[in-house]
Amino acid sequence: MNVYLIVEGHGEKKVYAHWVPLVNPSLTVVNSLDEVQHNNLIIYSGGGYPHYIEVIEAGVEDVVTNEQLDRLVIAIDSEEMSYKDKRREIEQVVKALGKNLDYKIIVQHFCLETWALGNKTIVSRNPKDIHLRKYRGYFDVLTKDPEFLPGYPADNLNRSQFAAHYLRKLLNEKYKNLTYTKRNPHALLHNKYFERVKIRLQTTGHITSFNDFLAAFV
Amino acid sequence: MISSYYYHGRQFEDWDFEETELNKVNLIVGASGSGKTRYLNTIFNVSSSIVHGQPFRPGYWRLTVKTEEYEYQWEYDGVKNDGENQIKKEFVKRRHLDSQEAFEDLIDRSPDNFVFCGTKLPKLQHDRPGITLLKEEEKIVPLYETFSKVQIRKFHDEGLKDALSLQDASNELINLSKSKDGILALWKQQPALSAKMFLLKEKFPQYYKLAVDTFERVFPSIKGCDVQMLKNPDISIQTPGMVPVFLIKEEKIDRKIPLHELSSGMQKVLLIITDIITLPKGSIYIIDEYENSLGINAIDFLPEFLVAHGTDIQFLVTTHHPYLINSMPMKTWRVFHRNGSKVSIKGGAEFEEKYGKSKQKAFVQLINDPFYSGDELQ
Numbered sequence: 001m002n003v004y005l006i007v008e009g010h011g012e013k014k015v016y017a018h019w020v021p022l023v024n025p026s027l028t029v030v031n032s033l034d035e036v037q038h039n040n041l042i043i044y045s046g047g048g049y050p051h052y053i054e055v056i057e058a059g060v061e062d063v064v065t066n067e068q069l070d071r072l073v074i075a076i077d078s079e080e081m082s083y084k085d086k087r088r089e090i091e092q093v094v095k096a097l098g099k100n101l102d103y104k105i106i107v108q109h110f111c112l113e114t115w116a117l118g119n120k121t122i123v124s125r126n127p128k129d130i131h132l133r134k135y136r137g138y139f140d141v142l143t144k145d146p147e148f149l150p151g152y153p154a155d156n157l158n159r160s161q162f163a164a165h166y167l168r169k170l171l172n173e174k175y176k177n178l179t180y181t182k183r184n185p186h187a188l189l190h191n192k193y194f195e196r197v198k199i200r201l202q203t204t205g206h207i208t209s210f211n212d213f214l215a216a217f218v
Numbered sequence: 219m220i221s222s223y224y225y226h227g228r229q230f231e232d233w234d235f236e237e238t239e240l241n242k243v244n245l246i247v248g249a250s251g252s253g254k255t256r257y258l259n260t261i262f263n264v265s266s267s268i269v270h271g272q273p274f275r276p277g278y279w280r281l282t283v284k285t286e287e288y289e290y291q292w293e294y295d296g297v298k299n300d301g302e303n304q305i306k307k308e309f310v311k312r313r314h315l316d317s318q319e320a321f322e323d324l325i326d327r328s329p330d331n332f333v334f335c336g337t338k339l340p341k342l343q344h345d346r347p348g349i350t351l352l353k354e355e356e357k358i359v360p361l362y363e364t365f366s367k368v369q370i371r372k373f374h375d376e377g378l379k380d381a382l383s384l385q386d387a388s389n390e391l392i393n394l395s396k397s398k399d400g401i402l403a404l405w406k407q408q409p410a411l412s413a414k415m416f417l418l419k420e421k422f423p424q425y426y427k428l429a430v431d432t433f434e435r436v437f438p439s440i441k442g443c444d445v446q447m448l449k450n451p452d453i454s455i456q457t458p459g460m461v462p463v464f465l466i467k468e469e470k471i472d473r474k475i476p477l478h479e480l481s482s483g484m485q486k487v488l489l490i491i492t493d494i495i496t497l498p499k500g501s502i503y504i505i506d507e508y509e510n511s512l513g514i515n516a517i518d519f520l521p522e523f524l525v526a527h528g529t530d531i532q533f534l535v536t537t538h539h540p541y542l543i544n545s546m547p548m549k550t551w552r553v554f555h556r557n558g559s560k561v562s563i564k565g566g567a568e569f570e571e572k573y574g575k576s577k578q579k580a581f582v583q584l585i586n587d588p589f590y591s592g593d594e595l596q
Contacts, residue, residue, distance in 0.1 A: 032572055033575045034575050045586055046582070051540075055579075058576070058577040062576050065577070
């Protein structure tokens with residue numbers, strides 16, 4: 001199976017390039033469409049919304065016109081929208097093109113960092129960072145489903161911004177030299193990290209949107 | 219124009235830029251830090267040193283210049299040893315354009331030997347390029363003139379400040395009246411923008427009209443332009459008294475707005491337009507990151523404008539902007555990738571076939587290409 005994947009940003013591209021083969025070990029990443037042969041994954045980062053819609057439309061066209069491509073996968077953050085509304089929105093974009101193709105939608109509800117917060121091992125039991133203690137008191141990602149994380153009005157952060165900030169704080173607290181940015185999500189590029197996120201879903205039923213990811217590449 | 223270019227730094231600066239063929243219009247693209255600005259600076263700096271005779275530039279250059287009649291090849295290796303400037307070697311040769319005839323050797327130089335057209339010359343200044351020393355020689359003139367017409371426009375603060383300053387233009391006006399060089403004389407003066415518009419209006423009204431018409435097309439809210447003599451508001455810096463000031467009239471605004479009160483976007487656009495239309499034939503014009511702080515209306519006129527003026531001028535433009543990258547033909551791209559001090563450069567033609575298979579826009583494919591992004595996923 002050859003998969004054409006569209007993600008929002010360069011950070012997601014790196015994470016997916018690492019995590020997808022953990023779900024389907026037969027898939028290997030290639031860098032351009034002319035390299036696609038057998039069991040390959042090609043990833044385009046779409047540069048964010050709304051430019052992303054144009055990238056999806058071009059992606060549909062590519063999959064329909066290139067016989068060797070079997071499936072289109074679209075990964076997108078729901079951000080302030082609900083999971084259902086974002087999925088419906090992308091469905092409509094694809095269906096409006098009137099093409100017949102195999103496609104899957106991954107709604108990262110509500111962003112990639114939400115899934116990343118599902119890894120319990122990154123949470124220090126007794127954080128020293130005063131902000132982190134406040135965050136744990138406000139919403140403890142160790143026990144509550146990160147998909148229900150609210151914004152943090154005290155620092156003017158919407159929920160996506162707060163999720164990224166919370167994640168960064170957790171990683172800095174536990175692993176002093178580890179940095180995380182959207183552009184360079186090094187902390188997530190480990191097999192164990194992926195396994196821990198999967199375990200969170202499987203043992204607690206939290207971060208249910210991660211099911212989209214697990215189903216999209218098999 | 220420069221049709222091929224190679225540079226390798228010497229001493230502390232050992233940057234190495236892959237030898238590259240250049241077109242009339244070149245869109246220099248690459249991630250931040252990939253060496254684009256430095257590359258353009260090497261072109262401008264060596265040209266400036268040749269024209270002014272100084273400062274001495276250590277470095278190794280190898281380039282091909284095409285003039286109206288000839289193809290020149292120039293190779294130059296300058297070093298600084300123990301504070302002493304030395305030209306280790308310099309070669310200049312030429313042949314008629316598009317011919318297969320053998321090159322004629324013009325300059326063959328080493329520290330102890332300087333031969334021009336087969337004749338050994340007496341000792342000349344050891345740290346000046348041969349092109350500079352022999353710039354009056356008929357066979358060297360076309361090559362020298364190419365280097366004398368390299369202009370760089372940067373949009374960092376200081377460069378913009380000088381271009382937008384107010385200046386008395388009376389001496390320039392007198393000189394233009396006496397000169398037989400036409401628009402070239404104005405270009406050599408390099409006046410600030412308001413003074414330039416004044417001089418265009420007085421002496422070259424067809425150029426003034428072209429500049430104003432183009433400017434008004436980019437910004438449709440402008441309903442007229444003018445240049446008036448006004449009292450210089452900043453007497454602490456420029457000469458006191460009356461100075462020419464460029465003004466616009468916008469719809470729904472009663473008063474005329476002077477240049478220094480326009481948005482930086484409008485200022486930059488006018489600067490680019492007047493730069494380009496007054497460039498002498500055979501010029502090389504370098505624009506470094508034009509799109510900084512510009513809206514799309516101030517960007518989207520540029521591709522067509524470059525193509526319209528690209529017959530007689532060579533352009534090297536750095537950009538990160540999706541619109542420019544998508545609008546310019548891929549063959550104009552020069553894509554930079556840096557690994558340490560080594561910069562690889564790929565011509566756009568290499569990408570045409572690779573990107574031709576996908577319907578994704580050129581910019582999307584470029585930013586996803588590991589050569590551009592530096593991200594290796596495997």
